[in-house]
Amino acid sequence: MARRRRSSSSIAFAAAATLGAGLAVTTVLFVAVTALEYGKMELSFQQRANVRAAAIQRGFVDAVEVLSITNQLFRTVEPVSREQFREFTRPLLERYPFVSAFNFHRVLTHPQKLAYEAEMRKQHEGFVVRQMIGSEMRPAPESELYSVVDYLEPLQGNERAFGLEVLSNGAVRKAVDEMLDSGRPAATALLRLAQDASAESGMVLLMPVFRHGAPSATPEQRRAAWIGDTGAVIRTTSLVYTILQGAGLLDDQQLVLSVYAGDPAQPANLVFSHGLQRGDTQPDHLFWRWLSPEYHGNEIKSFNVLGRPWHVRVEAKPRPFLADHLGSLCTLVGGLLFSILAAAYVQSLVQRSRRVQLLVDARTADLQRSNERLIEDVAARKRAERKLQESEQRFRRLLALSSDWYWEQDANFCFTNVTGGFFEKGHIRKESYIGRTRWEAHPDMLQTKWGREHKALLESRMPFTNVEYSMRGDDGVERWFITSGEPVYDAQGEFRGYRGTGSEITERKLAEQRIQHIAHHDVLTGLPNRMLLQDRLSQAVAYANRSSHPIWVMLIDLDRFKFVNDSLGHKAGDQLLVTVASRLQTSLRASDTVARLSGDEFVAILSEYPDESLSPDIVQRVMSNLAQPVLLEGKEFFVTCSIGVAVYEGDAAAAQHLIEHADIAMYSAKKMGRNCFQFYQPAMNEEAQERLRIEGALRKALEREEFVLHYQPQLDLQSGEVVGMEALLRWQHPELGTVPPQRFIGLAEETGLILPIGAWVLHSACAQAKAWQDAGLPPLRVAVNLSARQFSQPGLVDEIRGALAQTGLPASCLEIELTESLFMNDVQQAVTLLHELKALGVTLSIDDFGTGYSSLSYLRNFPIDVLKIDRSFVSDIAHDAEDAAIVASIIALAHNLKLRVIAEGVESREQLDYLRRNGCHEMQGYYFSRPVAPRDFEQMLREGKNLGLAPLRTGTTG
DSSP states (O other), X not given: OHHHHHHHHHHHHHHHHHHHHHHHHHHHHHHHHHHHHHHHHHHHHHHHHHHHHHHHHHHHXXXXXXXXXXXXXXXXXXXXXXXXXXXXXXXXXXXXXXXXXXXXXXXXXXXXXXXXHHHHHTTSTTOOOEEEETXXXXXXXXXXXXXXXXXXXXXXXXXXXXXXXXXXXXXXXXHHHHHHHHSSOXXXXXXXOTTOOXXXXXXXXXXXXXXXXXXXXXXXXXXXXXXXXXEEEEEHHHHHHHHHHHTTOSOOTTEEEEEEESSSOOGGGEEEEESOOOOOOSOOOHHHHHHOSSOOOEEEEEEXXXXXXXXXXXXXXXXXXXXXXXXXXXXHHHHHHHHHHHHHHHHHHHHHHHHHHHHHHHHHHHHHHHHHHOGGGHHHHHHXXXXXXXXXXXXXXXXXXXXXXXXXXXXXXXEEEEOTTHHHHXXXXXXXXXXXXXHHHOGGGGGSHHHHHHHHXXXXXXXXEEEEEXXXXXXXXXXXEEEEEEEEEOTTOOEEEEEEEEEEOHHHHHHHHHHHHHHHBOTTTOOBOHHHHHHHHHHHHXXXXXXXXXXXXXXXXXXXXXXXXXXXOHHHHHHHHHHHHHHHHHHSOTTSEEEEEETTEEEEEEEOBTTBOOOHHHHHHHHHHHTSOEEETTEEEOOOEEEEEEEESSOHHHHTTHHHHHHHHHHHHHHTTSSOEEEOOHHHHHHHHHHHHHHHHHHHXXXXXXXXXXXXXXXXXXXXXXXEEEEEEEEEETTTEEEOHHXXXXXXXXXXXXXXXXXXXXXXXXXXXXXXXXXXXXXXXEEEEOOHHHHXXXXXXXXXXXXXXXXXXXXXXXXXXXXXXXXXXXXXXXXXXXXXXXXXXXXXXXXXXXXXXXXXXXHHHSOOOEEEEOHHHHTTTTTOHHHHHHHHHHHHHHHHTTOEEEEXXXXXXXXXXXXXHTTOOEEOSTTTOOOBOHHHHHHHHHTTOOOOOOOOOTTOOO
């Protein structure tokens, strides 16, 4: 009975331990998930706070920039009239509504002040310089120096501030001293504005104006040269509201926003607030955050505006706990339910074990009583009891081992019995197993690690479970099995062999292998994906470090892959990617790794071995194989690639950036015209940074009206007169200066920005040509270049038709310039589009003829009007017989096809004479004029400037 009580106690403890463990795990999971949820909320809150603080800071930067623009007027114009000041500031006031007024403070001595008042009374009766004391305006007392609001725009609504002496104001005086000491703009502290009857506070941004030509290097020189300052009057609350409202940052109802001017961030310095304020009702402690029904977020961002501190405080409004913590609550509830069910299951097992134990105890007592009554049959009953126990133990073990078959081995580990479907499922003959050990039936087993370990375990008489192994059957098919077993001992404790169970798990293992393959390989191409690529790269770097042999990382990007997707659909694009993946694998060694990075980008890892070195010929072989034609939906496509190569030679720091460096080198290859490869150089990283800077500025250039068009004249080589012009894009950046087209046109093409820029160029060129016609100048043909991205966009014909209709320019005065490469990808589509353009009445020309895929077939089939000879042929025609022959051939070809021919890049008289002698129709180049601004081009036309050519003598040839 004591033993039963101990068993009962231990069973209850097992159930309680199971419940306790479940509750502990549930608590840990709940805490972890809650922490992740709070982390996510914290990150989202900080991002929104940073966006608002950055927007307010940018608004102040814009205000300072506007002040600098106003101050520039006084630096460049002397003197500045009131009318000039009014016209200059009017658009600035419209563009920046948060600026209440622009003014000019004139510095006067006492005699100058008296003369100034007398002069102003001629226009404003009773005018007197005043000071603001409290909210009252009083005449300014006598002083050595005055700073008077002389120019004020807009005057309406700001009349109280006109003629106000501001130097007597302590905040203004302090800002003036800072401005003159540093020579830079300064801002006043918050003050009450004279023209503002409301309680809203404001500030004044000041920038000094010095006497023209006077030195201003030191504070003393600046005070001596100081004649006044320009100011921008800012209503701080209106400024902050305008910035946030314009950026759409006041729509978030979950945030409380407060803006403070000056230190510290206290209610006395509050200038703007939005949203319902809340108090801190609970301590911001991790324990309270778990129990609190709301999230407490508080972020303060600080910055300086002309030396004045500003603080932006963003707080999160209360949110119900369930709104953001559904995952943690589900984890908690699920964990509790699982813990209770697990404890109940353990308790049921305990009760069952208790009943079995009670049954065994009762049976043992009965046997003991029988043994006392039947002394003569003790031996027989003991034998029966032992067999019963063995049978019962065997039955229990078989119940615990769920399997497909049962097996037994003798003391020499030879199989004596195998039941079930082992031989049928494994396709193995029975005689090859019975009477033999497992390793005798399969000699290869001892060549594997698991086989040697399994044999050692059997010899140690140890039980084993879930041993997985593969075996090839008599049909040649490899299958997977799992087996478990335990040693068998007789009544004397002698080892008699093993017994156990087994099952076939081939389908499960194949499924696991498929899952493993899918997790580490690209679904479309079957190549390693990004995860497996990183593992292979780590192995390659480790090999390079051990062997001191370099490795190459190649990043392959397909040229114009987007064209295939857009023209034939994603199915054809997928087929192309599969073909490219196959060609890459056949181009490289079996030991090299080829992976798909993303989209149309592939990565190859090449290791150098002692008997096989790496060379650029490998890269060239890859490019040549990929350049072979691909048949997609019955059409042949030629797809080239651009490759960047990064070399690793043991530099640990460079190993982390190999793919990034290869990507930079690939973009360098793209920049060089595609279909080539480049090895990474450190200077390329600087180019990549420059590219990012140019791209960021380019996205804002159009809306900031930084683009301009220059025009290069095209002249008739018979009359010498200007008959046309080519519109050329220029970018006037306020910081970078004039950015040449080669720095941004390719980038605009890649990012798609070329579409809105090209539309602006087309419309502006047509509008300018029409304006010159309306001004009485002779009608000229204007040529506009069309990029590959524009040529492939839907609606191109409608866009050109709309530009002609909006500007009123006749279609015959517009010439569309196309490069030869635009026609090569889909010739039939190009023919259809060119005929639609020709139907509009515009002129079509091929630019840079001879440098691309020049073909007589498309000159015959395409409705082309003009050939433009590339400058690379024209530059050496006076000295190079081959270039001269090429130019003469192009001119003769154009004459035979009834096409007009224009030579580009004409820079010398010798080139001009050669072109005339060989019948070239027109020219353009620096010999006559560079591309010039519209004003200079118009002056050229009005002056009638021409080549001044003498008539050609008949019969002359080149």
